[in-house]
Amino acid sequence: MKEITIISGKGGTGKTTVTAALATTGKNLVLCDGDVDAADLHLILEPQIMETFVFEGAWVASINQDLCAQCGICSEYCRYDAINMDDSGMRSIDPFKCEGCRLCERICPSRAIHSEKSNNNSWFISATRAGIMTHALMGPGEENSGKLVAQVRRKAREIAREREASMLLTDGPPGTGCAAISSITGTDQVLLVMEPSKSSLHDAQRVIELVEQFNIPISVIINKWDIDSEMASKIELFLQEHSIPVLGKLPFDESVVEAMIKGKTITEYAPESESSRVLRAVWSQLMP
Amino acid sequence: MSIRIAVASGKGGTGKTTVATNLFRSIKREKAKHVLLVDCDVEEPNDILFFPQAQKVSRTSISQEIPTIDTNSCTFCRLCAEWCEFNAILVIPPAEFAEINPSLCHSCGACLVACPAEAIQVQNDPIGTITRYQEQGKDGILEGRLKIGSAMQTMVIRSLKQAIPASEELVILDAPPGTSCPVVETISGASYVILVTEPTPFGLHDLKLMLALMREIAIPFGVVINKANLGNQDLYHYLKEEKVEILSEIPFSRSYASQYARADLFTEIPHEVLEAHQKIVDKLKAKKLIP
Numbered sequence: 001m002k003e004i005t006i007i008s009g010k011g012g013t014g015k016t017t018v019t020a021a022l023a024t025t026g027k028n029l030v031l032c033d034g035d036v037d038a039a040d041l042h043l044i045l046e047p048q049i050m051e052t053f054v055f056e057g058a059w060v061a062s063i064n065q066d067l068c069a070q071c072g073i074c075s076e077y078c079r080y081d082a083i084n085m086d087d088s089g090m091r092s093i094d095p096f097k098c099e100g101c102r103l104c105e106r107i108c109p110s111r112a113i114h115s116e117k118s119n120n121n122s123w124f125i126s127a128t129r130a131g132i133m134t135h136a137l138m139g140p141g142e143e144n145s146g147k148l149v150a151q152v153r154r155k156a157r158e159i160a161r162e163r164e165a166s167m168l169l170t171d172g173p174p175g176t177g178c179a180a181i182s183s184i185t186g187t188d189q190v191l192l193v194m195e196p197s198k199s200s201l202h203d204a205q206r207v208i209e210l211v212e213q214f215n216i217p218i219s220v221i222i223n224k225w226d227i228d229s230e231m232a233s234k235i236e237l238f239l240q241e242h243s244i245p246v247l248g249k250l251p252f253d254e255s256v257v258e259a260m261i262k263g264k265t266i267t268e269y270a271p272e273s274e275s276s277r278v279l280r281a282v283w284s285q286l287m288p
Numbered sequence: 289m290s291i292r293i294a295v296a297s298g299k300g301g302t303g304k305t306t307v308a309t310n311l312f313r314s315i316k317r318e319k320a321k322h323v324l325l326v327d328c329d330v331e332e333p334n335d336i337l338f339f340p341q342a343q344k345v346s347r348t349s350i351s352q353e354i355p356t357i358d359t360n361s362c363t364f365c366r367l368c369a370e371w372c373e374f375n376a377i378l379v380i381p382p383a384e385f386a387e388i389n390p391s392l393c394h395s396c397g398a399c400l401v402a403c404p405a406e407a408i409q410v411q412n413d414p415i416g417t418i419t420r421y422q423e424q425g426k427d428g429i430l431e432g433r434l435k436i437g438s439a440m441q442t443m444v445i446r447s448l449k450q451a452i453p454a455s456e457e458l459v460i461l462d463a464p465p466g467t468s469c470p471v472v473e474t475i476s477g478a479s480y481v482i483l484v485t486e487p488t489p490f491g492l493h494d495l496k497l498m499l500a501l502m503r504e505i506a507i508p509f510g511v512v513i514n515k516a517n518l519g520n521q522d523l524y525h526y527l528k529e530e531k532v533e534i535l536s537e538i539p540f541s542r543s544y545a546s547q548y549a550r551a552d553l554f555t556e557i558p559h560e561v562l563e564a565h566q567k568i569v570d571k572l573k574a575k576k577l578i579p
Contacts (some may be wrong), residue, residue: 012301101396175331
C-alpha cells in the first residue's frame with residue numbers, strides 16, 4: 001500500500017478537486033480528508049457515515065468564581081495571556097486563548113480552577129463511491145488540528161492495510177505548520193498542487209523545503225496553468241532545477257466549478273475534457 | 289486602542305490577500321490615516337510579494353522557550369512528566385533518563401514550576417521571524433514568518449500581534465486560512481472581520497464553519513463574495529437566510545487573475561474590480577471603521 005498526500009502550500013490551488021478526481025479514477029483505494037480545518041472532500045464524495053468517533057481535544061480551564069480569592073497568581077503564570085479581569089472585576093479564562101496546560105489549575109491556592117476536555121471534534125469512517133474514507137469535523141476555533149489529522153490518517157492506513165488497498169489518497173491542508181507536518185509525516189509520496197502565480201511559487205518553495213526535511217519524494221500538478229503561461233514556465237523551470245517532476249498541467253476550466261456544483265468530480269462530469277484527460281494521465285503515473 | 293480589521297476566509301485561495309492588500313492601498317492613497325498591514329498567514333506569508341518597492345526596516349527573530357533537563361541535578365521524580373499535558377517529557381528513572389521533546393513542547397512553563405530539584409533550564413529555540421517593511425511615509429507592513437519545520441504557528445502569530453505598535457491607528461490583519469487556533473489568534477481583539485468567500489459549494493461550506501466561529505467569538509463581520517460570477521446562488525440564499533451583510537461582490541476577471549499571478553495587483557485594475565474594492569472601503573467608512 002502506498003500513501004500519497006496532496007498538499008499545496010498556498011490555499012485554494014485545487015487540492016480537493018485533484019484528490020476527488022484521482023479518487024474516482026483509481027480502483028481499490030482508501031481516502032482520507034486530512035484538511036480537518038476546512039474539510040471539503042465529503043461535498044463531492046458524499047460519504048455514508050458508518051462509524052462516528054469523538055476526538056478528545058485539548059483541556060480547557062475555567063474558574064469557579066465562588067472559590068476564587070482573586071489572588072491573580074494564575075494570571076501571572078499563564079504564558080498565553082488567557083486569564084484576565086473581565087468587566088465585572090472577576091478573573092476569567094478565555095477558552096480560545098487557553099492552550100490546556102493546566103498549570104493554573106495546579107498552582108491555584110484556592111483550588112478554584114477546573115479543566116475539562118473539549119469534545120467538540122468528531123471523526124468518521126464512511127463509505128463513498130470511490131472507497132472507504134476517513135474524515136473529521138472540527139469544532140470552530142479548536143486546537144490540536146495536527147493531532148486530529150494524525151488520528152484520521154492512522155485509521156485510514158489501518159483500513160488500507162486490512163483491505164489490501166493499492167493506495168491511500170490523503171487530501172492535506174494548506175500551509176507548513178502543525179496540520180501540514182502531521183499530514184505528510186510518514187507518507188510515501190507528496191503530490192503538490194500549484195498554480196502559476198508568484199504566491200503559489202513562494203509558498204511551494206517553503207513547503208518543498210519542509211517535505212525535503214522528511215525525505216519524501218515530491219511531484220507536482222500545475223493547475224490553471226494557462227491563467228499566466230509565463231509564470232507557468234517560470235515554475236516549470238524552478239521545478240526542473242530542483243529535479244521535481246511535473247506530472248500534468250491542468251487548464252483553467254469553468255466546468256470544474258460546474259462539476260463541484262453537481263457534486264461530481266471533473267473526471268465524472270466531463271470525462272472527455274482536457275482536464276480529465278490530464279488527470280487520468282497523472283493517475284497512471286502515480287500508480288504503484 | 290487602534291481599529292483592527294481582520295480579513296479571513298475558512299477556505300484558502302478565496303482572495304484574502306487580494307482584499308487585504310487592496311484595502312491597505314486604498315486607505316494609504318487617501319492618506320486620511322496611517323495604516324499598518326499585518327500578514328498573519330505566517331505559514332505562507334505573501335503580502336509583501338505585492339509591494340516590491342517596500343523597504344525592509346527591521347527583522348527580529350522569535351523564539352520559543354524550550355526547557356532542558358540537567359540529568360546531573362534531576363532526581364527522576366517524574367513530576368515534570370506528570371504535569372506536562374503535551375506528552376513532551378520522557379523520564380525513565382531506572383535508566384536515569386530524562387528528556388524533553390522540543391517539537392511537542394508548548395512552552396507553558398509547567399515543568400519549571402513542577403521540578404523540585406531546579407534541574408530544568410530554558411533555552412531559546414527560533415520558531416520564526418517578524419519583519420517590518422516601510423511603504424511610503426509612515427505606512428508599513430509587518431510580516432510574521434514561521435520557520436520551516438516548526439509547528440508553532442499560533443505562537444508566531446501571538447508574538448506578531450504583540451509587535452504591533454500601540455500608536456498604530458488602523459491595522460489590517462490578513463489571516464491564515466482555516467477555522468482553528470491560528471485564525472482565532474489572528475482575529476481575537478479585532479474590531480471587525482471581513483470574510484472572503486466564493487459562490488461555490490466549497491466556499492459556502494467553509495464559510496458556514498467560519499460563521500459558527502464568528503458567532504462564538506462575537507465580533508461583527510461582513511462577507512465579500514469574490515469570483516462572484518463563477519458558481520451558483522446557494523451562497524446568496526444562505527447569506528440572506530442568516531441575515532449576513534454582503535459588503536461587496538468582486539467579479540472574476542481573467543486579466544486580473546493573470547495580474548495577480550505576476551503579483552502585480554495595482555497597475556491596471558479592471559474598472560468593475562476596482563469598483564468592487566472601493567465598495568468595501570465605502571462600507572467600512574459608513575461603519576466608522578475607517579475615516
